[in-house]
Amino acid sequence: MSETRVKNVEKVVVRFSGDSGDGMQLAGNILSNISAAIGNEISTFPDYPAEIRAPQGTLGGVSGFQVHIGNGVHTPGDKADVLVAMNPAALKTNFKFLKSDGIVIYDTDSFAKSDLDKAAFTTDDPFAEIGASATVQIVPVALSSMVAAALADSGMDNKSIMRCKNMFALGLICWLFDRPIEQASKLLSNKFGKKPTILEANLKVLTAGYDYGNNIHASVSTYRIESKSQKPGIYTDINGNRATALGLIMASEKSGLPLFLGSYPITPATDILHELAKRKDLGVKVVQAEDEIAGVCTAIGASFAGNLAATSTSGPGLALKSEAIGLAVMAEIPLVVIDVQRGGPSTGLPTKTEQTDLLQALYGRNGESPAVVLAASTPTDCFDMAFNAAKIAVEHMTPVILLTDAFIANGSAAWRIPEDNDFPEIKPNYVKPEMLEEGWKPYKRDAESFVRYWAIPGTEGFMHRLGGLEKDTNTSAISTDPANHQKMVDIRKNKIEYIANCIEPLKVEGDESADTLVVGWGGTYGHLVTAVEELNAMGKKTALAHFRYINPLPANTEEVIKRYKNVVVCELNNGQFATHLVSKIEGLQVKKFNKVQGQPFMVEELVDFLKNL
Amino acid sequence: MEYTAKDFKSDQYVRWCPGCGDHAVVNTLQKAMAEVGIPPHKIAVISGIGCSSRLPYYMGTYGFHTIHGRSGAIATGVKTANPDLTVWQITGDGDCLAIGGNHFIHEIRRNVNLNIILLNNKIYGLTKGQYSPTSDRGAVTKSSPYGTVEDPFIPAELTFGARGNFFARSIDVDLVTAKEVMVAAAKHKGASVVEVLQNCVIFNDQIHKYVADKEFRAERTIHLKHGEKMLFGKDMDKGLVLDGLNLKVVKIGENGVTLDDILVHDETTQDNFLHLRLAMMDGHELPLAVGVIRSAEAPCYDEEVKRQMEEIRNKRPDKTLRDLLLSEETWEVK
Structure with a gap:
């Protein structure tokens, strides 16, 4: 066994994979929580099978959980540095998520001929069969038998003992990434506090996994992950x-x-x-x-x-x-x-x-x-x-x-966790008693914002009838008058457009002085901001405008967008936001990057596309 | 405070066709509300789409004229959100039993404390004369020029099928019974269904004539009253008895029948067997039943939601979101 090498890294991605019942999510959650507690940023993503209960050990029953920890973490990560595979089916379905120089930790006890058959492997060398290159480090661990040995005296039945396998894997990962195991113990105590036997067994196996790594000095590098201080508070x-x-x-x-x-x-x-x-x-x-x-x-x-x-x-x-x-x-x-x-x-x-x-x-x-x-x-x-x-x-x-x-x-x-004053008061536009004398009507509205006043049933004096039929702007009675309808259509439009004055302006991230502006909206932020950071780091100046307000758009949208020579709208559809933006900004020409595969973006594919623009 | 029907009227011009049965319903509803005595600002009248669903505009209460078929779901939301409001739902045979059928059976199953007035004219009026889910088999309408080849729903049967605990029926022209059943519906706790047999003077005129016509009404209908003998007829000399599992009309004094043999109406029994038999009578062999047919006690959805919440909330009334979050798994960054 060689001397353990220690690598310093900014961030790592760990993917746990196993049967739905293998507790991969719990192991992943504990890893991410320990990491967050010692100052890492975290992002996790579960990958459940579509079937509710697929047969054990089969490809359809594999469940995965990916954890990304470190600095500058905005997504769960394109690909994993470490893949934990509890059985051959997990290896087969998850190997594609491993980096080409990643580490696979697998349970040798679950890789018998019958296990390989269930996962539709046709040879006795699953790694060759999935095309694992020489750069992938393969770490065999007799995980099940060591868990069984650790809990031999526990008095638990075999099924319950095997449920603790996830903690052995977690222990080993904690050793690999220098995570404090005490923090994991605390989290487990919270979870299993009311079941002392199970708690004790889990803790024992967790420690066994950690010690295993420490004792054998497995021939893999261990890592030290950078951390930086975050905004103080309770998380x-x-x-x-x-x-x-x-x-x-x-x-x-x-x-x-x-x-x-x-x-x-x-x-x-x-x-x-x-x-x-x-x-x-x-x-x-x-x-x-x-x-x-x-x-x-x-x-x-x-x-x-x-x-x-x-x-x-x-x-x-x-x-x-x-x-x-x-x-x-x-x-x-x-x-x-x-x-x-x-x-x-x-x-x-x-x-x-x-x-x-x-x-x-x-x-x-x-x-x-x-x-x-x-x-x-x-x-x-x-x-x-x-x-x-x-x-x-x-x-x-x-x-x-x-x-x-x-x-x-x-x-x-x-x-x-937000402090008491982090969020502003919300002020409903209620009717006021004096409005009754002024001849209140249900569709009477604020002259500037076009917001009508809210009279809640139970309030004396303000009885009124609402409905889906068009109403008269003045009397609030049903109206089919053509000019009135036009007026109401305009009011409803203006009311929504006015909201642009009440929302935060669009901001630009990345290198504001760039020629290229990446535009995104909604849940793709993590991938886009990571891609833009990487592009700027490699010398390709890029800016990012990410929208959270779609209708109305922020008031400064046109002004911001028009500052850039190239505007690239990246979204997980065939160009819906691009269509919206072009409809709102006259003469705007945009490039598009679209993907409709049911999957989030990969940072890598974004960078590849954007760097060649 | 004493109320009169006027207190429940709005200033809107009533736009139903002259002679439409809906006029009588809105007037009767306003009288019933005055009798019940809940102030207008504590009442919400919710409707869907159709001729009858225009009704909220004519009420001086809070009102909401919504979308086709959905008044049951919207009324459920109103009542659950604010159980202090008295909620009336106004609907027609198309709105309630075709497009809104799902919401209707579920508001009844949940037993939301609502008063549902179902105006049944067996036709679509606002779209100008198509058959409805209550049109009789063979009905010739604009959309069934050769007669329908489908059986109708019978609202009472559907109500009981959805485990309803209150069902009453009246005829638009019988203002006294109409008011009586509306007041009873208002007082009943739970989903109360009031079917009003209503005449559409334009597209289905006289559809209920067989039972509604004053000339035959006494012989072809029976006004059920809780605790009273099931008697009917001009001279109140006919009555209902059970013959095996079926109802049968008998005449007092004939074949040795005495008043003692006649069934007594009990609207409150949990078992709805007899209520269903009574509600299914159609005026031909057996008289059509009007009045309150069933009014049984059962827990109300909105009250149970409130009770459950108060029970949980009372353990710690001032608990906030932050308290919740701090009681869970956290870590501190200093």
Whole structure:
């Protein structure tokens, strides 16, 4: 055994892979949390099989979990430095995610002939069969037998003992990357505190894995990962769906309006429903409706009744909600619609990510039906954007569609828990008692912002009728007058356009003085910013403008975009944002980089494309 | 405070066709609301699309004229969000039983505390005369020029199929019964369905004539009242008895039948067997039942949501989002 070499690195990517029941996500989560606690940035992404319970050891049953830790971490990483493969099926499906000079750690006990057969290997050399080059370091570990040995005296049955395999792998990874194992013990104590036998077994195996690395001085390098100081505060890790749910709760606290969610389960948005259903402790009401339409309609009813109302869905559900969103446009009531985008059209690729609902969100309604459209850029930004969506909805009496996607919804990152004053108050545009004497009408509105005043049922004196029929601008009664309709169409448009004055301006990142501006929106931020950083580091000057406000666009959009000679819109669709941007900025010519594979961008492919422009 | 029907009227001009049954329904509803005595600002009237769904505009309460078929879902949201409001849902046979069928059965299954008025004229009026889900088999309409080849829903049967706990029926021209059942619906806790047999003077005139016509009404309908004998007829000398599992009309004094033999109406039984038999009577062999047919107690959705939340919330009423997050797995950066 050679002397252990220590490499200093900025960041590393570890991918755990095994059967769905192998606890890969737990191992990955603990690794990312320990790393965050010692000052690394983190980004993680789970990769579940589509089948709920595929047979053990088969290709369909493999579940993966990728962890990216270090400095300048904006994505879960294109490819892994280390792949942990608990069985041949995991190796086969995940090897393509390993860098050409990466390390594979695999459990030799799970690589018997029968295991190889299950994974459809035809020879007894799986590594040759998948084409592993000489630069890949292969680390065989008799993982199962060492776990069995470590727990021989535990009195646990074999099945329970084998459930601890993930901790051996984690222990070994902790040794490899110099992670403090005490921190892992603390996290496990929180998780298994109520089951002392299981806790003890997990801790024992974790230590065994760590010691194994330390004792054998396995012939691989160990790593020291750079860390830098972050903004002080209390942190947790959070995925995009949970952040979205909690952002709405923050908006409820800051507006004084009770939160109501009407929703119907749909992948990949369902975790928002799950999270809010748990939050009765914070006063959240959730109706699991009979269908997508009822999801949005119960929310519209709740909004009419004076709640902060939201509905959560994915693409096909947004299609079903279109007519009702039009009603919210017409009745001018606050409504937050969350669309966690997935691969489409139709049922499409339910568990995969895309940005293909943008034009549906902007235009997928009958009539001239303007709504606000926002997009969250990262898992933690989902919190901010859900809050902003609610704030705009309530303060401007309009439906707001928030676009996230499967990638940021399931991915997680370290998140600083907001302090009490980090988020502003939300101020609903309520009616005031004196308005009654001034001849209040339900569609009477603020002269500048065009926002109508909100009278909540139960308020004496302000009884009124809303509806989907066109109303007279003055009397608020039903009207089919042609000139009045034109006027109302214009008012509804101007009301949404006015919001451009209330949102943050577009900012430019990277090298502002570049000729080339990369334009992106929503969940591709991590990949785009990493690509732009890499381009600038290699001397190719590049700027980045990333949009979170889609409709209206920030007020300075045209001014910023026109500063650049080349504008390249990169998005996970066939050019929907490019179409939108060109429609808003006269004479604008853009280049496009599009990908519609149900997968996020790879930083590498972005850099390759952009450097040759 | 005492209210009159006027307190529940809006200033809007009523635009239904002259002679339409809806006029009677809106007037009766306003009278019923005055009798119940809930102030107008604590009432929300929610409707879908169709002739009858224009009704909220004529009410001096809060109101929301929504989209086709969805009034049940929207009303569910209103009531769940704010159980202090009294919520009326106004719907028609097309709005409620065709496009809105799913929401209708689920609001009943959940037993949301709503009062649903279903105006049944067995036709689509606002789209000018197509058959509806309650049109009789063979109905000749603009969209069924050769007669329909499908059976209708019977609203009561659907209500009971969805495990409904309140069903009442009235006829538009019978203002007394209409008001009686609306008041009963308002007082019942849970989803209350009131079917009003309503005449469309333009596209389906006299569709309910067989039971609605004053000349035959006493003989062809029976007004059910809780705790009272099931008697009907001009001279109140006919009654209902059970013959095996079926209802049968008997005449008091004939074949040794006495008043004691006649069934007594109990609207409150949990078992809905007899309620269903009564509701299925159509005025031909057996008289059509009007009045409250079923009014049984059951937990209400909106109250249960509220109760559950208060139970959890009361453990720590001042808990905030930050408290929640700090109680979970965290680390500190200094």
